[in-house]
Amino acid sequence: MTRRTTLALIFADAVDRQLREFLAELRTGSPLYALIEYHMGFDTGQAPRAAKRTRPILLLSVTQSLGGDVSAVLPVAAAVELLHNAALVFDDIQDRATLRRGRPAVWRRCGAAQALNVGVALQAAVHLAATAAAAAGLPAERALAASEELGLCTLRLAEGQYLDLSYRQGQRPSIDEYMRMCAAKTASLLASASYLGAVLAGREDRAEPARRLGYHLGMYLQIEDDLAGIWGDGAEMGKEAADLEGRHKTLPLLYAFQSPDAPPELAALEERYYGDGPLRAAEVAELRRYATELGGRAYAAEMGAFHRDLALRALEELAAGRPDLLALLDDLAISLAAPA
Secondary structure, three states, X not given: OXXXXXXXXXXHXXXXXXXXXXXXXXXXXXXXXXXXXXXXXXOOOOOOOOOOOHHHHHHHHHHHHOOOOHHHHHHHHHHHHHHHHHHHHHHHHHHOOOEEOOEEOHHHHHOHHHHHHHHHHHHHHHHHHHHHOOOOOXXXXXXXXXXXXXXXHHHHHHHHHHHHHHHHOOOOOOHHHHXXXXXXXXXXXXXXXXXXXXXXXXXXXXXXXXXXHHHHHHHHHHHHHHXXXXXXXXXXXXXXXXXXXXXXXXXXXXXXXXXXXOOHHHHHHHHXXXXXXXXXXXXXXXXXXXXXXXXXXXXXXXXXXXXXXXXXXHHHHHOOOOOHHHHXXXXXXXXXXXXX
C-alpha cells in the first residue's frame, strides 16, 4: 500500500493498544508471553509499523461506515489480528521461513517446538478476545457470532494450509485446485473480517457484499504475493522472495507447467520441482525464466486485476448510500486501484 489515511492509522493504533492491553491481562510469569510479544512486534516499545493490520482495519472501517460502535467491536478486531498472527507462526514453521517483518521469525528465535506453543496460545486468545467484546458493549449474541465465525475461519485456514503442504509434497494441483487453496488459506480471513464488520454493526443486510469485498481482496493480495514471491524485493517485503526455492506452488509457475507450449526441458524441471532435494540456483533461475516466457507472470497479473475489480465492485455496492465508506477504506482502495 502506498499510503494510509489518517483514519486507517487511527484504527491501526487503536488495535495495537487493544492488543497490548489484552495480552497484558493474560500475561503470567511464563516466558511464553515474551515470545508472543516478540512475534507481534510489541517487544520494542514502539508501534510495529511493519505490521499492516489490514484485516482489523477492514473490519473497523466497515463497522464505522455502517453505523456500528467501533469501541464495542474493537476486541473482535483484535481477535482477527490474533488469528492472523497465529496463522503466520504456523506458516513460518511449516515453510521454514527465516524472516517475518524484517527480522528473525519467532521459530528461529526459540525453535520450532516452542514456536508451536506461541501459535496455540495466540489461537486460544482469539476466542477470549472475541467474547470480551460483550464487556465492551457489544450485544452478547453478536460476540458469540463473532467467536463462531472466527472458529469456522480457523478451520478454513487449516484446510488451506493442509492443501498448500500437500502440493509441496508431490501432489500436482490444477489451477482451479490452487485457487481453492488460496481462497481457504488467504481470502477466508479477510472475508470473515469484512463480514463481521457488517454483522457487528447490526447490518446483516450488507453482510453478503461485505464478505465478497474481503474475499476478492484476499484473492488479489494472494496473487500479488505469488508474484512478489518470485520477482519481489525481499528487503522491501521483510521476508524472503523464495517461493521457488521453497517449492511453493504459485499461480505463475503452475500456469507455465500446464502451458501447451512448455518445452521438454521444463517438464524435466517440473519433475525436480515436485521431487526431493534442494534446487540448484541455475534451476531456480530457469523456472523464473519459464514462468515469464510462457505467460505465467502475465496470467497472474490478469487474475489479480480480475479479483481487484470484483473487490472494487463489492466495495461500491457496500457503499451504496454511504459514499464515506470509500474514503474510510482509502488505503485499501489505493492498493486495489493500483496496476497489478
